[in-house]
Amino acid sequence: MNATLDIDLFWMGFWLFLLSFLLYVVYAAVRGRWAGLAATAAFFAAFAFLTAGLVFRWTISTHPPLSNMYEYSITMSWIVALFFILILIKYRRMILGVVVSPLLVMVLVMTSLLPKEISRQLMPALQSYWFYIHVSLAAVSEGAFIVAAGGGLVYLVRGRKKEEEDLFPTTDFLEELISRSIRIGYPLFTVGALFAGAVWAKSAWGSFWSWDPKETGSLVVWLFYTLILHQEIRGRWKGKKLAVLSLAGFLLIIISFLGNLFLGGLHAYI
Amino acid sequence: MMIDAMKNTVDRLTSHSFAVTIISLMLAASAAGWIFSELIPPDMPHRAGMYELKWGRSTVRIVEFFRLYDPFHSFWYSGILALFSVILMLCLIRRWKGLIAASLRIDPPGDGGDLSGMKHRFEAGWGEFTGDRTHAADPLAFFERRYARDQILREDALDLVFGRISKLLGRMGYRMASDRKGKRIAFAAAAGRWQVSGGFIFHLGLLVIVTGGVLGSFLGSTEILYGRPGDVIPLQGGDLSLVVEDFKILMTPRGEVEDYVSSLSVSGRGGDSLVVADIEVNHPLTFGGYSIYQSSYSVDESEYQWAVVGVSLEGYPGEKRVRLMPGESAVIDAGLTIEGGRFIPDFRVASSGPYSASSSMSNPALEVEILGKNGPERGWLFLHHPAFSKRFEYPLRLRLIGVEPVYYTGLQVSTNPGAPVFMTGLLLSTLGLLFAFFTDRRMVKGVVSVERLVIAGTRFKRGGGFARELERIETGIRKELYDMIGSSMVT
Secondary structure, eight states: OOTTHHHHHHHHHHHHHHHHHHHHHHHHHHOOHHHHHHHHHHHHHHHHHHHHHHHHHHHHHSSOSOSSHHHHHHHHHHHHHHHHHHHHHHHOOGGGHHHHHHHHHHHHHHHHTSOOOOOSSOOGGGOSHHHHHHHHHHHHHHHHHHHHHHHHHHHHHHTTOOTTTOSSOOHHHHHHHHHHHHHHHHHHIIIIIIIIHHHHHHHHHSOSOOOOHHHHHHHHHHHHHHHHHHHHHTTOSOHHHHHHHHHHHHHHHHHHHHHHHHHOSTTOOO | OHHHHHHHHHHHHTSHHHHHHHHHHHHHHHHHHHHHHHHSOTTGGGGHHHHHHHHOHHHHHHHHHTTTTSGGGSHHHHHHHHHHHHHHHHHHHHHHHHHHHHHHOOOOOOTTOTTTTOSEEEEEEGGGGSSOGGGGGOHHHHHHHHHSOOOOBOHHHHHHHHHHHHHHHHHTTOEEEEEEETTEEEEEEEESTHHHHHHHHHHHHHHHHHHHHHHHHHHOEEEEEEEOTTOEEEOTTSSOEEEEEEEEEEEOTTSOEEEEEEEEEEEOTTSOEEEEEEEETTBOEEETTEEEEEEEEEEEEEEEEEEEEEEEETTSOSOEEEEEOTTOEEEEETTEEEEEEEEESBEEEETTEEEESOSSSSBOEEEEEEEETTEEEEEEEESSOGGGSOOOSSSEEEEEEEEEEEEEEEEEEEEOTTHHHHHHHHHHHHHHHHHHHHOOOEEEEEEEESSEEEEEEEEOSTTOOOHHHHHHHHHHHHHHHHHHOOGGGBO
C-alpha cells in the first residue's frame, strides 16, 4: 500500500470540498437547482475521499488517526462533514451546504499546512484506551461547535432577507441549529475533552490538571459555552448575538488548537 | 430587617444574572492567565534582574505582585475560584429542595384545572368513545356526536376509565399522580423527570471536583526521582523505599520508542520487599498511598555502558569495529590500542572546557585515547557529527558508530488525598449532564370527569414540540377506550 495514498486522498477531498463550497455560493447567488445538485454531489464525493483517506491512514498507522494535529483536524473535518450530511438528510435542503462548507474549508486549509507524516508507533504517552475516548469525543464535540459557527455565519450573511421568499434557511431555523449544535457539543466536550482528559492525565502524568496551555485553552472554551448556555436559559443572547458568539467560539477553538504549535506543553504532539 | 437584608443579598448572589457574572469573571481570569502564562516564563523571579533591564522595574514589580509568571496559583485567580465555589455552593443550598422535589413530586392540576393555558391539548366527550366506529363515516352520526347533548359517564366507571388511561401512560414511560374528588379525577403524569435534577447534580459534581482539587493541591505532594538499576530511593514522608531493579527503553524494529519500562520494588523499613511491579507510561503503581508513574528518563552525563568505534587503518581495506568498555583498552592493530575515556551525552564547549548541556542524547561524544609507539593521543569522536571527530596523527580514521549511555529512570511519586473526591465529582457531573441533556422531560395533565376527558401536555425542551406525542397519546387513549366503553357505561 502506498504510504502517501492517504495524503493524496486528503488533497482530492480538499479540492472537492473547495469546489462544493464555490458551487454552494453560486447556488445561493443564482438559485439554480443544477448548482445545488452539483455542489452536493461534490460534497459527497469529497466526504468519500476523506473517509477513504482516514481508513487508509488508520490501516497504515495501525491506530486511529488522532495521534497528532494533522490527524485530529482531519478527523474533526470529517465529523463536521458527517454532521452536514445528517442535517441534509433530515431537512432535505441543499442550501444548508452554505452553513457548513465555508468553515469546513477553513479547517482544511489549516490542516493542509500541518506536517502529515505517519507515525506507525504511538508514543508511550498515547498508549491508553483513554486516547480513543478523550480525543474522539473532543473531535466530535468541536465538530458540533463548528456546525454551530457555520449556522452563525449564514445567519449573519443572510441579513434581513424576507423569510418566506428566500432560498436561505429562516433565522428561526438557523438559531435552532446553532442552539442544538451547542447543546450537542457541550456535554460531549465536558465529558470527553475535560473529564476524560483529566482522568487520563492522572494515569499518564500523575496529575488531573497541570494548567498545560491546551488544558487551559479547553477550560476557556468550556467556560465560554457555559456562559452562552446560561444566557440562553435566561432568554438572553438570541438571534444575531448568538450567531456572533458562535463564531467567536469557533475562533477560540482554533486558537486553542493551534496553541500547541506555538505554546508547547504536555499536549505538544505534532 | 437584618435578616431581610441578608435574604436579599443571598437572593441576589444566587440569581441567574449573578451566576452569569461569575462565569464571565472566571472566563476572563482564565483567558488572562492563559495569555500571561505563555508570555512570561515561569522562571522569571529567578532572573528578575535580566527582566528589569528588558521591561523596566515597575513592570517587573507588577508581574511579581500579581504572580503573572504563574497566574493560576496567584492570589487573584485563587480568589475568583474561591468566589465561584462559594456562589455555586449557595446556589445549590438554595435550590436543592425545589429541584429534587420537582424530580420526585408530581402535582395533579387543582380544582381550577390549569390546563386551559397549555398549547397542546385535546378534549373529548364520552359519546365519542361509544358506538360502532364505522359510524364515523356516517355524517348523521358525526353531527349527532358533535352537537347533541354529551353523554355522561357513570360515576362507578370513572375509576375503570382512569385505570386504562393510567396503564397506557405507564407503558409510554410516564409516572402518575392523581387526585379524585367526587365525579372528577385530576391527574398528572411525568416522564424524564430526572432532567430537572440533572442540572443540580452536575453543579454539585463541579463543587466536589473543586473540593477534590483543593484537597490535592494543599495536602498532596509530588516529587521526581531519578535512579539507575540498583539504586534504593527513600520515599518522602514514610518508611518506604523504592528499589530500581531495571529500566528498559523498548524500541521497535524501525528504531522508534515503543515504551519505557521500569522494574521496581517497594521495600519497607526492614528492607523487605512489599510489592514488585513493572511500571510504564499510563500504568502507574499505586501502593501505600503513593502513586508511582513512569515520568521520564535521563542519561548519565559521564558514564556509558559500551561504545562501538569504527577503525579504518591506512593501507587496509574496510573498517574494523571495536567494542569499548569503560576503563578497558582494546587492540586495534599490532602495537596500537584504543581506550574509551569521558562520555558527554550533549556535548558543548565553554571556556572551562567541554560539558554536557543536558541529560539527553542530543550530541553524544566520546573521548578516546590511542596508544602507540609515538605515545598517547586523545581526541573526541562525535556520533551525530563525524566530520568534527578528531583526525589523529596515527595512520587511522576513527568513527563513533554507537554508544549506549547509562540510563536513569525518571519516576514521579505523588500522593493525592483529593483524588477520590475529584473522581466522585467527575462521576456526579457526568451523571448530571446525562440527565440534563439527554433526558426528554414531558408532562401530561388531565381531568377525567363524568362529563368529559381533557388531556394536555408539554415538553420541557428548547424547540421540542409536543404535538406528535399528544397525537400518540390521543390515539392510544381512543383505542383503549373504544374497546372498553360500552353503552352501559354512559347515560
